[in-house]
Amino acid sequence: MKKISDRFTWRTYVLFVAALIGTMLLCICVGSVSIPLGDTVTAMWNSLWGLEIPAGISKSIILNVRLPRVINVALVGAALSLCGAAMQGLLRNPLADDSTLGVSSGASLGAVIALAFGVTIPGTTYGGTMIMAMGFAFLSLIMILSLAYVLDRSLSTNSIILIGVIFSMFASSVINLIVTFAEEHIKSITFWTMGSLSGTNFGHSRILALALLLCGGVILRYSRELNAFAIGEDNARHIGVNVRRVKMIILITVSVLIGVCVSISGTISFVGLVMPHMARMITGPNHKRLLPASMFSGAIFLLLADLVARTLLRPIELSIGVVTSLVGAVAFITIFYRTRKAR
């Protein structure tokens, strides 16, 4: 009998990395403006080795607009999907995702406050929105955890979900209240909440990459504990997992990662919900394989969604959140239907 490996073999990693790089290259080569493939390759190759880029090539579109956007989309997709997978495992709930904890609503609240009351950082036009979103993501995390501490010290799954839902509802009603009073800002608030990575640059990439490296690393290290949770909390306790401590650590890391993502890209729905399910269909429920697979598939999915958003109606651009929600909802129902039928 062939032994199924517990982890990814190097072959699977090569396959995923190749698929991701392939998708990224496709997304750099195709865009709203048609640029000959040769030009794109020359621009990329020459800038990689520090060579002079021949005149007449739309260098700024490829290197300053598409490349950072593609990198950021991949990073956000990977982060959202990883967080979704971790939350689904931790809470043993297939409907959990990155927004379950309420941190993304908290981050949105921060951004909406910044937009409605004109919170700005001197010298920048839009820095205030990002900083406020990050700050509020952190504040919401503290609030959620202290609520959890007061209500249920054992941090039971149901309490976490309940607190997350209540906090999300609270944050959304405050957002609605602000919108009622600051209706003149309704336009910018709506567009911010629809999610967009169109204006992001390499500075954002650095922040995202750092967050994904740190938080993603922590989450991946807890694959074994997440596997234990999947069987049951008592089981995890029996095999020596410090349930509360692990839960706390995963909740905090997920929140930080989500806070960073939302502050840069706005809320992008469905990636964190659907992609872990897709990945699970390929890898099975073992988190040692599921978590990395979720990251790769999340990145690839969001890249393709962004490609559709950029090119479908050119020169018009769709909102990425619209594409992910549409595609995600259809995909989710299909998966649900198939698994039901198979049973």
Added chain:
Amino acid sequence: MSRKLVSLFLALLMMFSMATVVAESSTITVTDMFGREVTIEGPVTRIIALEPSDCEMLCALGCEDALVGRGKYCDYPASVLELPAVQSGANTNLEEILALNPQVVVMSDMAHTTEQVELLEQNGIRVIGTDANSIEEVYANIRLLGMVMGKEAEAEALVARMQQTFADVAAMCEQTDKTIYFEVMPLEWGLWSAGTGTFMHELAEICGMKNAFADIEGWQQVSQEQVIERNPDYIVLVTGMGETAVDEVMGRAGWEGITAIQNGDVYNADSYAMTRPAPRLMEAVIDLYNFLYGIVEEEAPAA
């Protein structure tokens, strides 16, 4: 006794006939911009404008005294801010309007639903619907409000003044192939520009320029790549973002090669003047002309 009765009768008869004469002479029948025929018992001395553009037009026609309320976004001229504000748009609140006891309410297409209009009409308030999406329709809008307020002559004068201003500016501009890119929503929230069917498009044409996004209709989100590729000669910001907006655009990565950025031809325009269907479009076109042709205030044509 009988003589007294006869004289009373005669007096009453006279009063009645006079009343009918007065009533007839002040009944105004207009067709509003949605094709509804509206009959108003005039003269109109109590009116509410829900849209900022209608409010600006009424004030330009010298009817500010007749305004008894305004939609909450009506902010020009500044003196209207002292009037009681009512909710507008999707939140239009009938109680607030009824409390101000107007004869006429002016609403736009975005503001009213059929139910709201019916309820207002049932309460004896006449509703005038306005909907101007081009300069020609702004003229129609002004003439309509002129008829409602009994200011036909003023309305004609205002329309003539606007036509003259646009004609003057157009006469000073040569037709060029230079392009203007209008930005209505900044990059941070997804880039939005204005295509055909917008005042910005019309103003660009009056100034002898092309709209960089003439191939889209209305306001749309566009790709950043497209802006760079189209390489506009001028960038006009209609985002209403404040003083740092121009610096933010000038510093965008990848935009260095755009002609407008290289020449520093980025202008932060008055977003209300440029987007509202109101007489202030005259100021908008002069502002735009001054920016495009680099003319200092004194040399600029008077509005």
